[in-house]
Amino acid sequence: MKKILLSLLILSVLLAGVTLGTDRLDKILKDGKIVVGIALGGPPIGFRNEKNEPMGYDVDIAKLLAEALGVKLEIVEVTGATRIPMLMSGKIDLVIANMTANLERAKSIDFTMPYLRTGIKILVRTGSDIKGIEDFNGRKVAIGRGTTGEALVKKMAPNTDFVYIEEFTNAILLLRQNKVEAAIEDGTLVDYMAGQYAEFESLPTLYTSDPIAIGVQKGNPDLLRWTDMFVSQLISNGIQKELYEKWWGVEPTAQLNYVW
């Protein structure tokens, strides 16, 4: 009995190895469906409209991608904290969630070439005495878990009182209810919110220049190659620029380069 169980165990491990061996691109094409993790934390990147439909820059990119692949798009909502674990465990095929490509993350997942460039900025209540990250020590600041902003604040102002949020829209609420004194996020979100509400302002300093890229599970070279080429064409045929202008109302701050 024990021997049978043991051999069954070995067999299942081997079979799991076989299924892991196939590239995810094959699975997507075979199923006729791609599952994309998108953060719907707030406009203009990703949000839900009145009809509860996902909208935004990242959603548009995902729609174009599914269209180019010729498969159905299934959107799964992710947050800053869940997007990488969900991709690594194979619950989603791709992450298009305003994610900065950095070397630390690239040890765990693969990145395509950037489809957007942004930098970390600070949002404060209008007239605040906070002028930069240096003023954060001993004060409450809304930060997303595992974000570029968190790493930056830990380095520049380690005594900050970290208030962790799941979505940037929560930062607006916390700022308004005086529960935090500042929020730190990508400039794309910070500038958008400062433009929407007169009670907030975006500080001028741009702390980083971050490439925003699509995340792919490691071990899927075909899917990575295809997605990379898709992004390159999005830039070369001008669609990326059009999308940026559609959602931000201005020309992109940084020019993206294409390969193909």
Added chain:
Amino acid sequence: MTFHFEVIFKNLDFLLNGLKITFLISIFSLFIGFFLGLVIAFMRISKSKLLSKIAIAYVEFFRNTPFLVQLFFFYFGLPELGIITEPITTAIIALGVNSAANNSEVIRAGIISINKGLVEAAESLGLTKFQVVRLVIIPNALRVTFRPLGSNFINLILTTSVAVSITANELMSNAMTLSSNSFRPFEIYLSILVLYCILTFSLSGIIHFVDKKFISKGIS
């Protein structure tokens, strides 16, 4: 698949800091839940129709609405009325008033189960009403309800993890922070499951010990 548990040991202080907050929230909300539950149980069985109706409304309201929504109402809703809220105190109060509703039902059942003759005997001995409650009803009711109350307390400790959603930096929150920086969800969540287990097992150990040594002693 390789596991890297050194991420836990390197960040043990950070996780234990979270455990401290979880412990703090648990202890304070446990006391609020118990004493408020006692008050509500007595309101519920009181002869005053008004008090009893208030108690019923309280219990039904807190038992028939999701805890997460109650928590968000306290934390994000009340400030709109000018009430300033802070994550840890809000978590303690929300957990306390919520568990009071569950505890009061358990305590009420204990009070009802007391033999009427016991109360009458105490009254005929000349004890005042307050003395009867303090010396006869409460000890006897708690004797019967000690274990079910204990399971309520354990539930309460486990529910503290929901406080992460209102930015309280407790055990679950610190685990999430660590997980999103180290990308080691398996090792981290497994470890905090063990930490929660230690917390609840020690509580149920204490409950078992107290029950055996002092409460169920002599009852057969």
